[in-house]
Amino acid sequence: MRLSFGRLLKIFWHSLFIQTSWSFPSMQSMGFLSDLVAGVGEDKKSEILKTQRGLFNTHPYMVSYIVGATVRAYDEGRASAEEIGKFLAVAQTSFASAGDLLFWRTLRPALLLLAVILGIHFGIVGPITFLVIYNIFHLFHRIKGINDGYNLGWDVIYLLKDRRFKMVREIFEAAGAVLSGLLFSLAAFGVSYLLVIPLTALFMIMLVRRYSAVLIIISVLLLVLIIGMV
Amino acid sequence: MNAIILSLLGAAIILDKYALGEFGISQPIITGTIIGAIFGDVWFGIFLGAMVQLVFLGGLPIGRDIPPDGQSAGIITVGSYFLLRNFNSFGHSLFLAVVLGLVGSIIGGILEIYVRKFNEKLYHRFVHHEECLYICHTMGLLTAFIRGLCLFLPLFVFSQLIGVPDVFPQITKETLMIIGISIGLANSFYLFVKIKTVVYLLIGGICGLALVVF
Numbered sequence A: 001m002r003l004s005f006g007r008l009l010k011i012f013w014h015s016l017f018i019q020t021s022w023s024f025p026s027m028q029s030m031g032f033l034s035d036l037v038a039g040v041g042e043d044k045k046s047e048i049l050k051t052q053r054g055l056f057n058t059h060p061y062m063v064s065y066i067v068g069a070t071v072r073a074y075d076e077g078r079a080s081a082e083e084i085g086k087f088l089a090v091a092q093t094s095f096a097s098a099g100d101l102l103f104w105r106t107l108r109p110a111l112l113l114l115a116v117i118l119g120i121h122f123g124i125v126g127p128i129t130f131l132v133i134y135n136i137f138h139l140f141h142r143i144k145g146i147n148d149g150y151n152l153g154w155d156v157i158y159l160l161k162d163r164r165f166k167m168v169r170e171i172f173e174a175a176g177a178v179l180s181g182l183l184f185s186l187a188a189f190g191v192s193y194l195l196v197i198p199l200t201a202l203f204m205i206m207l208v209r210r211y212s213a214v215l216i217i218i219s220v221l222l223l224v225l226i227i228g229m230v
Numbered sequence B: 001m002n003a004i005i006l007s008l009l010g011a012a013i014i015l016d017k018y019a020l021g022e023f024g025i026s027q028p029i030i031t032g033t034i035i036g037a038i039f040g041d042v043w044f045g046i047f048l049g050a051m052v053q054l055v056f057l058g059g060l061p062i063g064r065d066i067p068p069d070g071q072s073a074g075i076i077t078v079g080s081y082f083l084l085r086n087f088n089s090f091g092h093s094l095f096l097a098v099v100l101g102l103v104g105s106i107i108g109g110i111l112e113i114y115v116r117k118f119n120e121k122l123y124h125r126f127v128h129h130e131e132c133l134y135i136c137h138t139m140g141l142l143t144a145f146i147r148g149l150c151l152f153l154p155l156f157v158f159s160q161l162i163g164v165p166d167v168f169p170q171i172t173k174e175t176l177m178i179i180g181i182s183i184g185l186a187n188s189f190y191l192f193v194k195i196k197t198v199v200y201l202l203i204g205g206i207c208g209l210a211l212v213v214f
Helices: A005-015 A029-040 A042-051 A063-076 A081-122 A125-161 A163-187 A191-208 A213-229 B003-017 B028-038 B042-055 B070-084 B090-128 B130-161 B173-192 B195-213
Strands: none
Touching: A005 A029, A005 A063, A005 A125, A029 A042, A029 A063, A029 B090, A029 B130, A042 A081, A042 B130, A063 A081, A063 A125, A081 A125, A081 A163, A081 B028, A081 B042, A081 B173, A125 A163, A125 B028, A125 B042, A163 B173, A163 B195, A191 A213, A191 B173, A213 B090, A213 B173, B003 B028, B003 B070, B003 B130, B028 B042, B028 B070, B042 B070, B042 B090, B042 B173, B070 B090, B070 B130, B090 B130, B090 B173, B173 B195
16 A cells, blocks of 8 residues: 555645644644544545544654554555554653654754854854755655554554664764763853853753753853853 | 834744744854844844753653744844843843843743744634635734744833843853853753663763863
């Protein structure tokens, strides 16, 4: 079975809106249902809305894998709603944790660091580099995810064991570490920049001790206020 | 460019945060570039965006956690700076823009919680009227846009109208850079430095030193 280009486009387009109506009790439920209905077709809409409208939450870029596999299940018509529900429960958490690790914790901060360093030295090259590289990975997963999901069906979960996920993460972790070292080069301009060392240590302690993000921002704010007044 | 147009632009860009696409356009370094280009000073827009980006590098939207809104902070800091610059000195404008940006990030996070609570009503409406799926879902775009507008408009109008007295605190570009790099380093160490990546950190550090020396 193959997914037609038209359906692939429809699923891709709706996947861009997966988090539009994010709410606490249902999370991405409405976004997921819209995407699924777009892929499966209006004739099965009422069946899908009746049986699959529970809580849904996964990584927004990785949802394509899940939608692709679910569309396949509906196309084949062999799985019951309960079985599809069980697949969704397992798949959403697996892809959420893989996506969070890959994109939020590694790829995006590493590329943003690169953009900052390039941006300060070479201007607009930095932001453009970020947008191009980041969106190559982002759109690759969005588009290929639909096809992989559809072709592999429920076995799509095993893709997470694939070496490519781990390899990309390791490469960007290493790149992030190199860029962290390079970030020092922005600071090494004068004696006043020696202040960077105690301030970095202070913020490190706050991060390691898992102080809330709001508290860290408030401490930055206080630092700006104190320096401004002095 | 006046405060109203800038607020509309900011509210449109902030949709990228989660409501539409998530292409990374709303990241502070990108919004800094866009707003800087609009005001005719791309370099300073990129610099300000980069500093805000370093502060919010570690804010990870994982699961139900809603960290302070770094994307809004970028738009507010850069937009406010250029609006404040019309009537105020460089140091005063920079100081007030950074303060507004940081405060805006916290308010932005709180507003996001309210928007998501409002979206809950849309979900309940959908549960009772299944035929309304697309309408209820698409309404999320409007609530996200309104959140941006409610956040940006008062701060930008304030920035456009206020004349800061000379006794008001001010900061220099270097000071902002020290703060930005400090928290940026802390964030990046926290995210990337592990036993197996220490060697890469050293390579980066040596390359950085070489860049400075030569």
